[in-house]
Amino acid sequence: MNDITFPFTALVGQEPLQQALLLAAVDPSIGGVLVSGPRGTAKSTAARALAELLPEGTLVTLPLGASEEQLIGTLDIQSALRDGGVQFSPGLLAKAHLGVLYVDEVNLLPNPLVDQLLDVAASGVNIVERDGISHRHDARFVLIGTMNPEEGELRPQLLDRFGLAVEMSNCFDAHARQQIVKARLAFDADPNTFRARSEAAQAALSKQLHAARAALASFDFDDAVHAHVSALCIAAHVDGLRADLVMLRAARALAALEGASAVTVEHVERVADAVLQHRRKEAQASSDTQAPRNANANTNASNASDEGYMPPEPAGTAKIKQVRPLAAKKA
Template structure:
């Protein structure tokens, strides 16, 4: 059984980042860095359970390009006049979560390809002049331990949001985390039942947040604050500005606001700029509210919400999809 998302303790910054990325997939996923044992995979599984199809697809460290994007059987074109497509992990993750542990240890070309699809929502497989495309819209969650190596700056920038996890040395918070985990392990069904109402409310708010996204606009004050924060952080290019606006809009939608405000911008700024800041950059004038909550050992998971943008139709070539072997036997 899966540990409930709303029962996570003292993980407010991580929860907020995951929810924002799930509300607006164009944000570009979440990079979570930190030591082992800080609930990274637990949070990913908890989020996946609340998505439309409840899927969590894990990309193994030794995955090949074909495993990731899928394969085309060109020989079938000569024999049958049509191309057979065998889905990869990107197709299987559609409408769910694609979890990449130790993303910093993957080959850079594979990470680049993964981030391209996460940003566009479409996977294109090409071979010998024949191509196939399919929707691949998912929440990308990448984790890494900085002690095992860093991602290139160009790849870091492609992740929309970043959260840095740290070991907890607050005795009260540690006790709350351990008690929650022991209670879940002792009686998973009972533990989940106690959080059922919170989970249901979270799901209800998902739909409202998704539907509200298109109704938001950004006034000059919001644009000015975004520019100010990004300039102070000495970021490269304009991707940080765009992601910050989208994240602020997602936060406003989650909270049921009617407008995006400067306060929304400041509350998402840390997650947008943390992995993009250059040395010598000025600190953000306002600390992320979520970070303040975490410093106090507070968890506002029950007050969070998230959503998912529906897929847009994508053209496809004449392709016969190969059913998994297990399905054929069934």
Template sequence: MNALAFPFTALVAQEPLQQALLLAAVDPSIGGVLVSGPRGTAKSTAARALAELLPEGKLVTLPLGASEEQLIGTLDIQSALRDGGVKFSPGLLAKAHAGVLYVDEVNLLPNPLVDQLLDVAASGVNIVERDGISHRHDARFVLIGTMNPEEGELRPQLLDRFGLAVEMSNCFDASVRQRIVKARLAFDADPDAFRARHRNEQAVLGERIHTARAALASFEFDDAVHARVSEMCIEAHVDGLRADIVMLRAARALAAFEGAPHVDVTHVERVADSVLKHRRREGDAPSREPQGRESTSQETRPDDADWGYVPPEPTGTAKVKQVRPLAAKKA
């Protein structure tokens, strides 16, 4: 991790992106954040800044040319046959545990590799199997994928697998541009002094993430929250139920991060855009099965028998390594 990362609390005019990243940091089971936008919109800067707030301040970058073995790790079969034990060489998923796994230009990765990334990001566990031998290890990390839409899109099936999505755009507000440039120039001129001015804010933010993670399991969803989630997902004409699940988790993470006593409808509405942005199907009407004809789905979709299927996902919360304040780490 670069010791001179730009402070997360010093980012200018990036509120939607900051919120999405913080929610994923509080609850990595949300499934990662996809950040799309043109070059120069601070996508990678924000990813590196978030990593500094997490345990060990760890950022692992997945290169575009990475192989499956580099990603998931390898098993030494000869050693297993000879010694009777499993010799596992960790991949990038293991190294990213408790930190951030950053994938720039995720839309240019092979689809099978993106599938594996998203599976592990949602489950928090990586399973490596080879010739009847398997090894599993914890891999709870915040997945951040960035892309420039001009260089190609992700398939809809992969888009849906990302928990949250934020779309960045070029800034044409002169005053905002000036604030961004001034902050960057100040950081470049004296990174240590710039970071020192934000040290207390960074420490407070790290503590808020720590407290929110510990509080997640205490939150429940009442009928009004469930009703609002269903209503918004139906209005967006999303496929399947993944959007509903992610929206509930994101709303819970927001409530925990803000120290709210419970999850309410306002939390749902504040996370809805990042949950639905990449799933919304404008102009499509929700499909409805005619009553009294149970065989209709098979008659009308013979080649898509798993329509609406959502793979099993962990329920509740998993214990996540706690965050120590930055000030304590430096002491």
């Protein structure tokens, strides 16, 4: 990694984003993190900083103009026909194995390319096929996509396939804004000294990530956790079961990261917002609930005109607790 990478542990006021990135690093099968927000909200800074914490420390950037072959790799058919063996030229997916694959302005990529990217991110395997010949290889990486909604949105079908989503916003808190600016100025003035101050915290967090990955398989989900996940997803009117699966995996990753003995309902609560942020359908839920009442709206208004009666407001969807910062790191 470049020695002037801003330290992940030195990021200021980015707790929800940091948590989402760490969860995806613990369990890449979560399906990556989509970070949306205006320019200048440290989206790319956080993505690059995460890669430094991983064992391989690899950061691969997918350029906007990348072709399918650049992404998935190529097969030399002539070599296969001549020598009987498959000669594979690795693409960016292979190079990102065990590291971070970063896509800036993912909303501007062609949809088929995003589709392939998300397929591999979820499965951890890349399969290249050409003229009846195929090659597969492991491609287990942390996918981070960033976007500015002002420049266009992702199709809903693709949006849903990102495991977690975090929406960044401009900071209008004077104290927090000053802390962010002071940290950036100190880093720019003397990167090495700034990084040295974060060295112990960085090492501790990297060790914590490694331990969490190793412990992941030892966790299971009890009925209370399953019930809470189902209730939250139903209340959010999500499509399909992808949200349930991602929420369980994210809660398990958080439990492992914090060294907990079991996955609890509290872990579910703390990851729910990142899971439902881009899947919640409040407008549809509200209209569905209101429709039966609207059918009798004229009757209700007529019957109540002399009594001052107003029909009750439709019930809203359940509110999800805000994601809290991670618990104190263990040394």
